[in-house]
Amino acid sequence: MDHAIQVKLLGVRGTVPVHGPEFAQFGGATSCVLVHAGGETVILDAGTGLSGRAWQDFFPNRRFSVLITHAHVDHLMGFPIFPPLFDGGCQCDVYLKTREGCSGREQVEALMAPPLWPIRTNALKAETRFHDVKDAFSIGPVAVETMDSLHPGGSTIYKLSYGGTSVVYATDYEPESDAPEDFCSFAQGCSLLLLDAQYTAEEYSCTRGFGHSTIGRSVAIGAACGAQQTLLVHHDPKRTDEQLLELERSIQAQNPRIRFGRGGEEVFL
Structure with missing residues (x-):
């Protein structure tokens, strides 16, 4: 059977990468x-x-x-060492919204420059083009829509649509309610929702304003926007497999279409 969209989760951890046997099932790599x-x-x-x-x-x-x-580093750390960027036969288009007066290239170069990194973007061999992020644009036949996220310094939420299916990627998002009208309208009826859910309600009492959602709030949003499937991502770096599995059992008892995303898993839509 052919699928309109294929998705592979390469990293679903938030804030900082982690490693060890207690993180093996959900993975320790950051967002990708x-x-x-x-x-x-x-x-x-x-x-x-x-x-x-x-x-x-x-x-x-x-x-x-x-x-x-x-351009927070947990969302950018893999870029400077991605092998295709050093292949002269590759073509890469990078989309990153201008923020605080810095273009996308300038934000990447804030990381890819001495003393933080030994080489700059001009060392990349692939034909690399940087683009600002518009409200809507296309990548070949794939339609891309965007909205601004509530996150310190700003962040972009992306919706990719093709062949009657859609993926909404909403990491680093701190919603103000269990059914935010703007987001629910943007993501309404999507095939797959990848949604930030870093904190428990107890943790959120100390992390309000950090730019991330709670598990309970994201479960409510996934249901409110009618997503066919919701995978919660940006797991807190201290959250072990055992803890995530326990939380997931509670979630699935309420809504079997919502669970935690796992690093390395594939979803066919």
Whole structure:
């Protein structure tokens, strides 16, 4: 059976990468999602999930696009060492919204410059083009819509649509209610919702304003926007597999269409 959109979660951890046997099932790599649709390869965020080898079997051509939500380092750490960027036969389009007077290239170069990094973006061998993020644009036949996220410094929420299916990627998002009207309208009826759910309600009493949602609130939003499937992502770095599984059992008892995303898993839409 052919699928309109194929999705692979390469990294679903938030804030900082983690490692160890207690994180093996859900993974310790930070935000990165591969999407293949309409012959296009689209990478959502460039966290440490981009630095492994898992992307290779899901990379059918040498032209790809990277859609970055924002330039916080957990969403950008994999970019400077992504092998295709050093292949002169590759073409890459990078989308990152201008923020605080800095273009996308300037934000990436804030990381890719001494003393933080030994090489700059001009060392990349691939034909690399940087684009500001518009409200709507297209990547080949894939339609892309965006909205601003509530997150310190700003962040972008992306919606990719192709062949009657859609993926909404909403990491680093701190909603103000269990059914925010603007977001629910944007994501209404999507095939797959990837939604930030870093904190428990108890943790949120100390992390309000950090730019992330709670598990309970994101479960309510997934239901309110009518997503066919919701995977909660941006797991707190201290959250172990055992803890996530316990929380997930409680979620699925309420709504079997909502669960936690796992690093390395594929979703076919």
